[in-house]
Amino acid sequence: MAKIIEGSSALKLGEPIMSMPDDIINMLHKSITIREVMQQKNKQLRKEIDKIKNSLKNKDANIRNRDKLYDYSLFENNWNLYGAKPFSTKLLNLAWNKIRELEIQPEVFPTMCDSIQFEYEKENGDYLEFEIYEDRIEVFEIIDGDEDEYNLDVSYDLNKIVNVFHDNNKAVYYFYRGNRYLNIQPYNETVLEKAILNYNKAIKLDSNYAEAYIGRGNCFYAYYYISYYDLYQLEMAIKDYTKAMELDPSEEYLRATIEVCKKMMEG
Numbered sequence: 001m002a003k004i005i006e007g008s009s010a011l012k013l014g015e016p017i018m019s020m021p022d023d024i025i026n027m028l029h030k031s032i033t034i035r036e037v038m039q040q041k042n043k044q045l046r047k048e049i050d051k052i053k054n055s056l057k058n059k060d061a062n063i064r065n066r067d068k069l070y071d072y073s074l075f076e077n078n079w080n081l082y083g084a085k086p087f088s089t090k091l092l093n094l095a096w097n098k099i100r101e102l103e104i105q106p107e108v109f110p111t112m113c114d115s116i117q118f119e120y121e122k123e124n125g126d127y128l129e130f131e132i133y134e135d136r137i138e139v140f141e142i143i144d145g146d147e148d149e150y151n152l153d154v155s156y157d158l159n160k161i162v163n164v165f166h167d168n169n170k171a172v173y174y175f176y177r178g179n180r181y182l183n184i185q186p187y188n189e190t191v192l193e194k195a196i197l198n199y200n201k202a203i204k205l206d207s208n209y210a211e212a213y214i215g216r217g218n219c220f221y222a223y224y225y226i227s228y229y230d231l232y233q234l235e236m237a238i239k240d241y242t243k244a245m246e247l248d249p250s251e252e253y254l255r256a257t258i259e260v261c262k263k264m265m266e267g
Contacts (some may be wrong), residue, residue: 051232061105068108069096072116084112091116091134094154098132104162106130118158122167128165130158140167143173150180171205174198175212187222195219210248213240217254221261234261 086109096115099108106118107142111131115138118130124143125153131138137152139161152158164176178198184191199216202209217240224233238261 033066037061058103058105062099065099065105065108066096072110072239075110081113082112085114087114087116088134091132094134098158100163101157101159103159104166108164120162126165128162144170148177171202171209171212174202175209175215178202178212178215182219182222187226189226192219192223192226201263208247208252210244211242212253213247214254217241218243224264231265234265237261
């Protein structure tokens with residue numbers, strides 16, 4: 001039977017059995033610090049490895065896509081058995097240059113409409129398509145089930161769209177989509193309304209997105225001129241510019257724009 005120790009020799013509740021030497025404590029602290037540093041280094045190393053893997057994957061896709069374009073250059077009349085014509089050298093060179101410039105490679109397909117199609121698709125159903133023609137690029141997008149179509153000049157840098165498409169921040173995507181509509185000249189109700197709609201979506205996803213407020217404010221400012229000087233548009237512009245300055249003090253330059261809007265409202 002175990003002997004019960006009573007009195008001053010008994011172990012008191014909460015009392016340590018022995019004190020740990022300082023050198024042991026320091027060694028343990030150092031071990032924990034080293035482990036944390038190694039975990040951080042391993043995390044960074046995994047990121048670098050993933051980056052290298054993606055780069056190699058993209059290079060392989062680039063080679064594969066250029067091989068496809070070479071194959072397309074060999075097409076003869078009726079290559080699809082439905083009357084399709086061979087692709088012109090101009091179109092093939094344009095597609096080749098776009099493939100060479102793209103940082104993220106698409107899936108590439110020939111069409112019977114004298115165009116070459118670039119496709120990107122995510123697992124969540126988001127879809128981006130470029131229809132490359134000799135004189136234009138037709139774009140078709142599906143983001144969260146929302147479809148959009150527009151045309152680009154052949155000189156447009158497609159990376160500006162592709163990189164944002166692959167960014168998981170949807171607010172950024174809608175912001176840039178709004179910018180594209182805002183940059184269409186001359187202004188009309190249709191393009192400004194589409195720009196505002198996309199800025200609205202960006203702000204809904206990120207209520208602190210100062211640049212989206214500025215973009216929407218610019219839409220209202222432009223809308224003022226095509227809506228027979230509707231002062232309500234200036235009120236909305238002032239509201240958005242003010243909000244942007246609250247969120248980002250570096251946008252102080254907007255104060256002058258706000259003053260211009262106020263003077264215009266005063267007549």
